[in-house]
Amino acid sequence: MIKINENFLDLQDSYLFSTIAKKVAKFQEEYPDKKVIKLGIGDVTLPLANACVEAMKKAADDLSKKESFMGYGPEQGYDFLREKIVEVDFKSRGIDIEKDEIFVSDGAKCDTGNIVDIFAKNNKVAITDPVYPVYLDTNTMSGRSGKFNSKTGKYENIIYMPCTSENNFEPSFPSEVPDMIYLCLPNNPTGTVLTKEQLAKWVEYAKKNKSIILFDSAYEAFITDPNVPHSIYEIEGAKEVAIEFRSFSKTAGFTGVRCGYTVIPKALKGYTESGEEVTLNKLWNRRQCTKFNGASYITQRGAEAIYTEEGRKQIKENITYYQENAKIIRTGLQEVGFTVYGGVNAPYIWLKLPNGVKSWDFFDKLLNEVAVVGTPGVGFGPSGEGYFRLTAFGSKENTIEAMERIKKINV
Numbered sequence: 001m002i003k004i005n006e007n008f009l010d011l012q013d014s015y016l017f018s019t020i021a022k023k024v025a026k027f028q029e030e031y032p033d034k035k036v037i038k039l040g041i042g043d044v045t046l047p048l049a050n051a052c053v054e055a056m057k058k059a060a061d062d063l064s065k066k067e068s069f070m071g072y073g074p075e076q077g078y079d080f081l082r083e084k085i086v087e088v089d090f091k092s093r094g095i096d097i098e099k100d101e102i103f104v105s106d107g108a109k110c111d112t113g114n115i116v117d118i119f120a121k122n123n124k125v126a127i128t129d130p131v132y133p134v135y136l137d138t139n140t141m142s143g144r145s146g147k148f149n150s151k152t153g154k155y156e157n158i159i160y161m162p163c164t165s166e167n168n169f170e171p172s173f174p175s176e177v178p179d180m181i182y183l184c185l186p187n188n189p190t191g192t193v194l195t196k197e198q199l200a201k202w203v204e205y206a207k208k209n210k211s212i213i214l215f216d217s218a219y220e221a222f223i224t225d226p227n228v229p230h231s232i233y234e235i236e237g238a239k240e241v242a243i244e245f246r247s248f249s250k251t252a253g254f255t256g257v258r259c260g261y262t263v264i265p266k267a268l269k270g271y272t273e274s275g276e277e278v279t280l281n282k283l284w285n286r287r288q289c290t291k292f293n294g295a296s297y298i299t300q301r302g303a304e305a306i307y308t309e310e311g312r313k314q315i316k317e318n319i320t321y322y323q324e325n326a327k328i329i330r331t332g333l334q335e336v337g338f339t340v341y342g343g344v345n346a347p348y349i350w351l352k353l354p355n356g357v358k359s360w361d362f363f364d365k366l367l368n369e370v371a372v373v374g375t376p377g378v379g380f381g382p383s384g385e386g387y388f389r390l391t392a393f394g395s396k397e398n399t400i401e402a403m404e405r406i407k408k409i410n411v
């Protein structure tokens with residue numbers, strides 16, 4: 001008899017964004033004439049930068065010729081891309097990362113999910129609450145979360161670090177010391193950030209406790225404040241305690257192309273049950289060589305073009321466009337009296353719902369009354385109840401229209 005991985009039975013019914021997609025599809029079926037504006041999932045809407053498109057066309061052409069054809073590539077990514085990453089994303093910020101500390105992949109969602117493979121099941125995991133659901137779900141699948149308590153909305157073995165307006169979205173050190181600490185900065189879903197000084201305290205904490213920080217900086221391209229770090233490695237000592245995940249999805253519109261990378265410094269160690277040190281870079285390399293055959297050549301050539309002068313200019317224009325949308329949302333909501341967070345160093349705007357309104361009730365109201373889709377805060381964790389997320393990744397026209405529609409509803 002075939003047995004299943006029963007950890008999957010501990011997962012909540014459906015992945016947040018699939019639940020939303022189903023609700024929206026049902027609404028559209030019922031009201032086919034209504035124009036639905038989607039500011040829910042953080043998916044980009046501008047076309048790819050031309051520099052990337054041209055590079056991918058050329059790469060496809062390379063594959064059509066005998067002399068430049070490529071079969072399997074290196075599991076860790078091609079040198080042409082890893083070298084650019086080292087130079088532009090790190091050296092230019094004074095960070096010394098080596099090429100073999102970079103692992104190119106098919107996106108940060110996969111990497112943040114797959115990373116759990118290299119850690120023991122009995123590690124204590126801390127997540128901020130609210131949180132990007134992938135961190136929690138993948139720890140549940142691999143048996144680290146324990147049972148779900150439907151009364152509290154929490155898993156018994158997970159350490160929740162609430163981030164709400166009460167603590168200005170800065171997580172506090174938990175009373176129980178975690179082994180694995182997930183930090184996403186700029187934050188998804190709240191759009192809030194930590195300064196270098198605030199992040200440095202986490203590096204120090206992880207060092208003291210021999211914990212690891214799993215640092216997701218998928219949204220770093222949206223940072224405008226000079227005192228907000230783009231990489232955790234801007235903090236001294238972070239190479240000994242942190243893995244960093246980077247994505248080209250939001251930076252360069254690669255949500256459909258799929259490419260990102262993970263940095264695992266060689267100085268970073270984990271421990272066996274008997275206390276022996278093991279280099280995590282080696283472990284991840286071993287994992288990738290077995291389970292992954294590398295991101296496609298065409299994709300990586302497209303990603304390489306992000307680092308050309310032309311590519312950088314085009315990408316900057318797209319980011320500026322989304323930043324303007326964020327401003328439209330922030331000011332639009334403030335004008336009608338909402339308290340809003342985020343949207344300055346991030347493409348997400350996190351609004352506090354007035355009068356004790358619940359997240360899913362607001363979701364339904366917005367969809368049914370004005371056909372606008374957002375993401376209910378509670379979908380990201382119990383502390384997200386009473387909040388709601390809007391994304392700046394829509395078109396400018398739709399963003400303006402959505403604000404006009406939201407202004408009409410009574411909350």
Ligand code: MLT
Nearest residue numbers: 040041042043109132188
């Ligand atoms: C989000 O909306 O939170 C993101 O688009 C999801 C993702 O990056 O996978």
